[in-house]
Amino acid sequence: MVFGRRPASAGACMTDIRLSCVQCGAGYAMGVVQTCTACGLSEGILDVVFDIAAARKTLTRDALAKRERSHWRYRELLPLADDFTPVQPDVGWTPLIEAPRLAQAIGIRRLRLKDDGRNPSGSFKDRPSSLAVAMALAQGAKSIATASTGNTASSLACSAAAAGLSCYIFVPGTVPEGKLAQLLAYGATVFKVAEGYAAAYDLCNEACAAFGWYNRNCAINPYLVEGKKTGGLEVAEQCADDPPDWVSASVGDGCSIAGIEKGLRQMREVGIIEWSARMLGVQAADCAPVMDVWRRFESGDAGATLKIDPTATTYADSINCPVPRNWRKAVNAVRESNGGYVSVSDEQIMAAVRETGRLTGVFAEPAAATAVAGVAEAVKQGVIPRDASVVAMITGNGLKDTAGAMKAVGRAHDVKATLAGIEQVVSESRICERQSP
Ligand SMILES: [Zn+2]
Numbered sequence: 001m002v003f004g005r006r007p008a009s010a011g012a013c014m015t016d017i018r019l020s021c022v023q024c025g026a027g028y029a030m031g032v033v034q035t036c037t038a039c040g041l042s043e044g045i046l047d048v049v050f051d052i053a054a055a056r057k058t059l060t061r062d063a064l065a066k067r068e069r070s071h072w073r074y075r076e077l078l079p080l081a082d083d084f085t086p087v088q089p090d091v092g093w094t095p096l097i098e099a100p101r102l103a104q105a106i107g108i109r110r111l112r113l114k115d116d117g118r119n120p121s122g123s124f125k126d127r128p129s130s131l132a133v134a135m136a137l138a139q140g141a142k143s144i145a146t147a148s149t150g151n152t153a154s155s156l157a158c159s160a161a162a163a164g165l166s167c168y169i170f171v172p173g174t175v176p177e178g179k180l181a182q183l184l185a186y187g188a189t190v191f192k193v194a195e196g197y198a199a200a201y202d203l204c205n206e207a208c209a210a211f212g213w214y215n216r217n218c219a220i221n222p223y224l225v226e227g228k229k230t231g232g233l234e235v236a237e238q239c240a241d242d243p244p245d246w247v248s249a250s251v252g253d254g255c256s257i258a259g260i261e262k263g264l265r266q267m268r269e270v271g272i273i274e275w276s277a278r279m280l281g282v283q284a285a286d287c288a289p290v291m292d293v294w295r296r297f298e299s300g301d302a303g304a305t306l307k308i309d310p311t312a313t314t315y316a317d318s319i320n321c322p323v324p325r326n327w328r329k330a331v332n333a334v335r336e337s338n339g340g341y342v343s344v345s346d347e348q349i350m351a352a353v354r355e356t357g358r359l360t361g362v363f364a365e366p367a368a369a370t371a372v373a374g375v376a377e378a379v380k381q382g383v384i385p386r387d388a389s390v391v392a393m394i395t396g397n398g399l400k401d402t403a404g405a406m407k408a409v410g411r412a413h414d415v416k417a418t419l420a421g422i423e424q425v426v427s428e429s430r431i432c433e434r435q436s437p
Helices: 052-058 061-065 071-077 100-106 126-138 151-163 177-185 197-211 224-238 255-269 289-298 327-336 346-360 366-381 398-408 419-435
Strands: 018-021 027-029 046-049 096-098 110-115 143-147 166-172 189-193 246-250 278-284 340-344 389-394
Touching (some): 046 224, 052 071, 052 255, 071 224, 110 224, 126 143, 126 151, 126 224, 151 166, 151 177, 166 177, 166 197, 177 189, 189 197, 224 389, 246 366, 255 327, 278 289, 278 327, 278 366, 289 327, 289 340, 340 346, 366 389, 366 398
Parallel strands (some): 110 389, 143 166, 166 189, 246 389, 278 340
Antiparallel strands (some): 018 027, 018 046
């Protein structure tokens, strides 16, 4: 077995890939900085810019047909060395599942689910985390770190374990015990910071600087959106001859929907597809700062910026993000695709967890089911017409958050060990069967 094989140095083979500041446009070579030195840590987010003309020559449908069935198949559009060999070859290329009964329940012509719960650690975040680990290996790092309580942490611990890197995770002291299990099972060193998430985040950045650990923190690492982009690249390829009108994704920090939109756009730029889809951003009504700023842009306030309510909170923990660091990218992604935002209540999210499981066989965590709840809400509001075809991004497996799922789903029946008790339950559930789609 080959663990921790070090690819060639990141800068060596990729002269046609550079970094550009989203704020001021300053250009940088790969591997030099993580944020724009002029604009600083919070505003100077860098974007990876590829040579699309060069990619067009080799990234073709014929070439893709012969490639590995993982997200590494799009190497022309990833910041990787030419001789890159993945240490975690099973990330991505997740199935696109027809959901006719769920579509009928929502009242829409067609719905497909992109089930990213089937990634190695069970979430969409395996895409950026596996890329972060590849970048860390390319730079010769031995250790990698992040501050997170959720899927980011577990996916990083998973990818690091596959690569043989040491992994350090900073979590708030209040982290639920259940969430620790996956991290510890993958062998991560977990620091519980009593002072809370913001302190854990700052401490992680300090520790990375002090100990030379590779920093996966999304707000300052320009490569993570490229990993998230592969979700969009795959939707484009899987729907190449059968395009959706809309792609729905839940929005927390804002980085994921921006990555998905970038992926769809780049597949059009390289000529794999000729269509574009409109992005539906879905936020939880009780924590919807990105939708709020999008709405102000749409009503003509060109200088709209984020309004922060640190007390905003939602049941869907993976998008429980009152201070989204990538709101600008998330607003732009939806506006550039001529899309829209909707918000849904926690009750609507719970219903979507239940109905998605019951009507498709896909067990979605609350933040993933939010994408489905958003489609239903957008149809109700007339944002998405009933004759539309939609893809909903299922960004995490329901087993990630069984406590959250239990709030949404039904209950088991307590019965005595007699057939009579079973008969009564069965006759009641037959009534339900006749009423359901
Ligand atoms: Zn700048």
